[in-house]
Amino acid sequence: MDATLAAALKRAATDVEAALNDLLPAADGAEARVIQAMRYSALGGGKRLRAFLVMEGASMFGVDRRCAARVGAAVEMLHAYSLIHDDLPAMDNDDLRRGKPSCHKAFDEATAILAGDALQTQAFEVLAAPDTHSNSEARCELVLALALASGAHGMVGGQEIDMVSEGKTLTAEQITRLNALKTGRLIQFSAEAGAILGRAPTSQRALLGAYGRDLGAAFQIADDLLDATGTDAEIGKTAGKDAAAGKATLVAVLGVERARAQAAALAHQAAATLESFGAKAGLLRALVEYVVTRKK
């Protein structure tokens, strides 16, 4: 990976981790267990790709870094909630997440459901709070955009499609829509959030949104390719899980070569979308390259 990009990813991860730690202080009361579960799942892990997108986008518009870190933390809370609920026995029934017991294994199922619920709530709390932006119009836009990205017509809708599609054969078009909803919309929001924070013109926000959409689609194909072609040791988790579960992926439908070509085309398009931003968008363009070439 490009050394400048690596350093920027690491810096964003550090900053968002600190913001999450501040926003989720350990608690004392009888409800301490659910807060412990929220900390368990939201802190200390993940690539923080979404937070990086927020912070790098925000830096293009000169947004205060602490404000951007709060929005990055909100997106990571939303993402953590979705992973906790996805891992539940009634959903994907996954015992492991990032090499650790998943939340319902480390705690219990009721606490995991509630920890996910409260992480979602807190994401919106953070976005609406005055500390996130001095302009309430911007804060409302953030709340609205995150809600649209993650609700029934976004992430949750994608998860539902994933559930009802189990054991069914999907077309490439259907899988593309599933991925766009399930993972794409939140990545798109993350890419747009900096423009919202920076009160950028709608046209610039739209460019970042288009970049995020293509980046998200490329990211998902790359993820499926790793699962299909990597070994456990290479990717740091169980490989071949998708095929074993009969999961609908573009790799399964198009084959490895065509899927790889599609990811490359999407990556190229995502980078090209940001051309008008010039050097300021250099790291976001480098990220695209990383996403489709990463080995884990």
Place this chain on the structure above:
Amino acid sequence: MDATLAAALKRAATDVEAALNDLLPAADGAEARVIQAMRYSALGGGKRLRAFLVMEGASMFGVDRRCAARVGAAVEMLHAYSLIHDDLPAMDNDDLRRGKPSCHKAFDEATAILAGDALQTQAFEVLAAPDTHSNSEARCELVLALALASGAHGMVGGQEIDMVSEGKTLTAEQITRLNALKTGRLIQFSAEAGAILGRAPTSQRALLGAYGRDLGAAFQIADDLLDATGTDAEIGKTAGKDAAAGKATLVAVLGVERARAQAAALAHQAAATLESFGAKAGLLRALVEYVVTRKK
């Protein structure tokens, strides 16, 4: 019940039902099932007490009724999400809700988890949307207040305490705190929301908040009394469930007579809090009387 109050409750329920129906249109895509589950749980049922509080509070400040109905709908979405998740097998494991199969029985567990998730998301979406209020400051305050009322330090925290307390003996003080978090905070928010919509002075918002806090506490004791002393036919659901489940209620700890006296004292205090609003708060005061004397 006071005839004017009965008519006002019915009118608020009709208006909020219409708002919910508009906000949750049936969908076509592969994700239709989760939206169907959201409609199933959010529409057609309940006393709509929370929505009534929002709308009656809003009318005191001359707020547009359609705006108030949107906030009422948001609160009812939040409430519906909490009931869906509470009923799940890992939580209270309830097969029935308002005489119908609970959401995970009518659909499936994964869809119920997701429907609850998306109802929460949409509650915040509605509050942040420009149609709810022309002033974005007011919309942010609504989002923030609802999030604080329903997150880990509010409703979800109360639910967690309820879960970890199973089989334990709680003191009256602990039960009071549990109730305040689990059901009180959302009722308090509902009572305050009209003042937020009406851009009322902080002192007036605080009075409505104090009213909501006491009303919520009285409401919970009244509910527990109905469970302890009513018959199935009278209350329209299984009576004696709390005692059978060894559930910590003030009725169990204080006994029926002392619990009844406490509910009456809270109701009196709630009504007195609104004295300075004069006749404008007549229905909110009448509601207090209804809440502690209702038979189901």
